Every structure is written in C-alpha cells, then in structure tokens.
Amino acid sequence: AESRSPPAAALGCAAMAYASGGFDHAALAVYEAAHARGVTLQEREYRRLMWCARAASDPAIVLDILASLEEVGATLGRAEYEQLLCVCLRVGDTVEAAAARAALAGMPGETGAAVRMEEARAMLLGG
Numbered sequence: 001a002e003s004r005s006p007p008a009a010a011l012g013c014a015a016m017a018y019a020s021g022g023f024d025h026a027a028l029a030v031y032e033a034a035h036a037r038g039v040t041l042q043e044r045e046y047r048r049l050m051w052c053a054r055a056a057s058d059p060a061i062v063l064d065i066l067a068s069l070e071e072v073g074a075t076l077g078r079a080e081y082e083q084l085l086c087v088c089l090r091v092g093d094t095v096e097a098a099a100a101r102a103a104l105a106g107m108p109g110e111t112g113a114a115v116r117m118e119e120a121r122a123m124l125l126g127g
Contacts, residue, residue: 024052
C-alpha cells in the first residue's frame with residue numbers, strides 16, 4: 001500500500017515558502033485552505049503566519065491563528081497579543097482591541113514599540 005504524504009507537511013512548506021518570500025497574502029491563503037480542510041500545521045508555522053496576518057491587517061485571521069496555536073498546545077504570550085492589538089488598532093476593531101489589552105494587562109512586561117506606534121497612529125487619525 002502506497003503511503004500518501006500528509007497534506008499538512010505540503011501546506012506547511014508552501015505557507016512558509018510564501019511567508020519567507022514576503023508574500024503574506026499567499027501564505028495566508030494557504031493557511032486558510034489548510035484550515036478549511038481541517039489540517040493542523042506546526043506551532044512554528046502558525047507563529048510565522050501571525051506576522052503575515054499582522055502585515056495583512058486582518059484581525060479575523062489573527063484570531064483564527066491564535067486559536068490554532070492554542071489547539072496545538074502553544075503558550076500564547078505578549079508577542080501574539082501585541083500583534084493582535086496592532087492589527088485591531090490599525091483597522092479600528094475596538095472590541096477585539098479591548099480583549100487584547102485585557103489579556104496583555106495580566107502579563108508581565110512592558111508594551112512593545114509596535115503597539116505604542118499603532119496607538120499613537122490611532123490617536124492621530126481618530127482626533
């Protein structure tokens with residue numbers, strides 16, 4: 001009996017190849033295809049896709065990837081929630097921004113420069 005290679009490996013490789021080349025939207029499209037088929041990727045692949053989702057400014061995908069990270073047993077930290085907060089601030093999603101802020105409030109450490117920059121940008125644009 002011939003063994004087929006698992007689709008997760010192929011999709012994970014494709015996502016990483018696109019992500020490494022700076023093709024954030026293509027990497028996210030591969031992720032969405034994998035997610036729709038119930039394919040689980042590796043933690044490192046999800047973490048790299050978080051940066052793609054941040055660059056694409058899509059809170060829904062960031063939330064999906066956060067959920068996927070939790071499903072594979074990854075510990076979510078400041079970096080993940082700061083990425084979510086940055087995207088939410090960029091697109092004006094106040095509900096998810098508040099949830100991300102609440103999660104960050106319970107974590108040790110200081111707010112990163114990327115978050116401070118997005119907050120300043122949001123204040124300037126918001127009046």
